[in-house]
Amino acid sequence: MSVLMRCSQITARPVVTMAGEAVAQIKDIVYAPGGGEVVGFTLAGRGMFSGPLHQGLRWGSVAALGADAVMITDDTALGALQGVLEHASSGHGSGSDVLGVEVLTDTGTVLGTVVDVIVEVGDVESGRCDVVGYEIESSEALGHKGTKVLLPLPDTLAASGEHLMVPASATGFVRDDLAGFGAAVEAFRAQLKGLR
Amino acid sequence: MPWWGWLILVVAVVAATVGILLAVQARRRSGGVIIADSDDWPAGDDEAGGAR
Amino acid sequence: MRFSAAVGRQVVGADAADTVGQVAGFVVDPVGRRVLAVQVKKSGSGTTLPWSNISAFGDDAVIVRGADAIGDEPDAAIVALTGKDHGLVGKRVLTAAGNQLGTVSDVDFDPASGAITSLRLDTGDVAGVRLFGVGSYAVVVDAH
Numbered sequence: 001m002s003v004l005m006r007c008s009q010i011t012a013r014p015v016v017t018m019a020g021e022a023v024a025q026i027k028d029i030v031y032a033p034g035g036g037e038v039v040g041f042t043l044a045g046r047g048m049f050s051g052p053l054h055q056g057l058r059w060g061s062v063a064a065l066g067a068d069a070v071m072i073t074d075d076t077a078l079g080a081l082q083g084v085l086e087h088a089s090s091g092h093g094s095g096s097d098v099l100g101v102e103v104l105t106d107t108g109t110v111l112g113t114v115v116d117v118i119v120e121v122g123d124v125e126s127g128r129c130d131v132v133g134y135e136i137e138s139s140e141a142l143g144h145k146g147t148k149v150l151l152p153l154p155d156t157l158a159a160s161g162e163h164l165m166v167p168a169s170a171t172g173f174v175r176d177d178l179a180g181f182g183a184a185v186e187a188f189r190a191q192l193k194g195l196r
Numbered sequence: 197m198p199w200w201g202w203l204i205l206v207v208a209v210v211a212a213t214v215g216i217l218l219a220v221q222a223r224r225r226s227g228g229v230i231i232a233d234s235d236d237w238p239a240g241d242d243e244a245g246g247a248r
Numbered sequence: 249m250r251f252s253a254a255v256g257r258q259v260v261g262a263d264a265a266d267t268v269g270q271v272a273g274f275v276v277d278p279v280g281r282r283v284l285a286v287q288v289k290k291s292g293s294g295t296t297l298p299w300s301n302i303s304a305f306g307d308d309a310v311i312v313r314g315a316d317a318i319g320d321e322p323d324a325a326i327v328a329l330t331g332k333d334h335g336l337v338g339k340r341v342l343t344a345a346g347n348q349l350g351t352v353s354d355v356d357f358d359p360a361s362g363a364i365t366s367l368r369l370d371t372g373d374v375a376g377v378r379l380f381g382v383g384s385y386a387v388v389v390d391a392h
Contacts, residue, residue: 011227016342020383027227039232044225049217051224066346069386097228117229159231 004132004178005065007117014046015057015078016069022046023075024053028097029117030085036131036157038119040085041070043078053078056085059129065121096161103136103151105168106158112136114164115148118181131157132185134164142171149174152185154192167192249305250368251337251355259288261314262303268315274355275329276336276364278382283362285326286310294320296330305359333384341369344380345391352387 007029014022024043031038040058045051061077062070072078103111116135122128133152139145151166152173158165173188175181197205251274259269269290277284286297292315301317302310312318322330341349350371357364357376364376367387378389 007229012225014385016346016385016388017381017383018344018388019381020339020342020386020388022383022385025225027225028230029227030230030232032232042227042230044227049221051221064345064391066343066348068348069342069346071342071344071346071388096231098231099228161231 002120002122002128002182003067004182005067005119005121006135006178007119010065010070010119012044014069015041015043015072017072017074018063019074021075022069023072023078024055024057026057026070027052029119031117031119031131033157033159035155036153036159038129038131042081042085054081055079056081058085065129098134098159098164101164103134103164103166105171106165107168109141109168110139111141111151111166111171112138112149118150118178120182120185133181142174149176150178150181150184152181152188154189249307249357249359251357254305254310257308257310259286259290259297259310259312259318261317262311263314266315268312268318271310273335274357275326276334276355276382277325277329278379278387281364281376281379283357283364284329285322287330288318290315290318294318296320296322296326298322298326299362305362334382336367336382336387339382340386341367341374342386342388343391344388347391348386349374349389 010029011026013026015024016022025046026041027044028042029038030040038059040056042056043053045053055078057078061072063073064071098114098117101114103114105111113136114134115137117131118133118135120130120132131153133150135148135150138147138149142149151170153166169191170188173184175184255271257271258267259271261268269288271286272289273287274283275285275287283299285299288295288297297318301312303313304311336352336355338351340351343349350369352367353370354368355364356366364379366376367374374389380390381388
């Protein structure tokens with residue numbers, strides 16, 4: 001059974017080993033533009049005086065992502081920052097941060113700016129974690145300017161550091177809260193498959 | 197300035213410094229949601245991690 | 249039997265029929281899911297009573313051979329599991345799936361074997377067999 005989570009709540013969540021030690025907290029959530037899967041996390045220390053850690057956590061090394069902690073078998077799951085995780089955290093860390101970026105439809109309309117990202121976390125066996133939606137502060141195009149709505153995303157994301165694009169038909173599947181959002185994502189993706 | 201004036205000044209400066217330090221560190225700890233650069237992905241060698 | 253009920257109980261030496269101390273706490277091995285030693289408050293030296301030195305853990309007193317059953321140089325395994333970091337009571341409980349169940353308010357154990365039978369949380373009970381690990385941040389239990 002998979003669960004939908006907001007990235008705003010995954011940030012700062014503690015990283016805990018199966019032996020009950022909290023070794024870090026989540027700093028950034030890094031995802032791949034193509035299929036939208038979460039690649040891994042950058043980490044920060046847990047105290048009031050600690051800053052970012054020079055270590056990252058790849059999705060493959062995560063034992064479980066729950067509502068209160070990210071579980072790892074032991075601290076060998078944390079690795080040096082390499083590749084995608086290194087670039088995500090270099091310098092000011094938020095070079096390609098999607099928060100605050102405008103969402104554009106493939107017909108050229110701005111729907112709003114991203115304030116949060118919704119991920120679907122699969123159960124431990126299937127092991128997937130994919131970005132399935134954005135929470136956006138909507139522009140006039142969606143009716144009530146300034147309200148926050150949840151916008152579903154297709155399986156394949158059109159996203160880069162500059163623009164985030166969605167098919168225009170996504171506007172027919174927006175929701176106000178997470179409760180019905182899972183069904184909206186499935187319905188939207190089913191509709192996209194039907195059109196092909 | 198009487199002696200207690202200096203004391204208040206020192207305490208205020210220390211409090212302000214600590215406050216700034218905590219705020220800076222909190223900002224450095226905060227994170228966002230980052231899109232990986234497409235040239236970095238698919239990532240290279242991954243150690244065999246994860247206990248699944 | 250519960251930790252909360254057993255703390256404060258007298259520890260009596262069978263050879264001299266004297267009180268050698270009082271139960272102060274417990275050292276738990278999360279891998280074996282059992283009590284490894286009892287921490288004893290006493291006037292002389294030595295505060296650790298290995299479970300193997302206990303003749304009987306009764307409702308009114310804990311019987312040991314004599315005062316020498318309580319050692320001041322416990323073996324390394326017991327020392328490694330002693331301390332606030334390894335205590336159970338008052339600690340948050342996380343499942344291996346990363347969800348918090350509650351905090352431990354008390355622990356049930358079998359006085360004959362020392363096995364942990366259940367953890368009593370503020371939100372309900374967790375069977376002792378689910379205990380997986382205890383650390384400074386949380387007690388980790390299996391998800392089911």
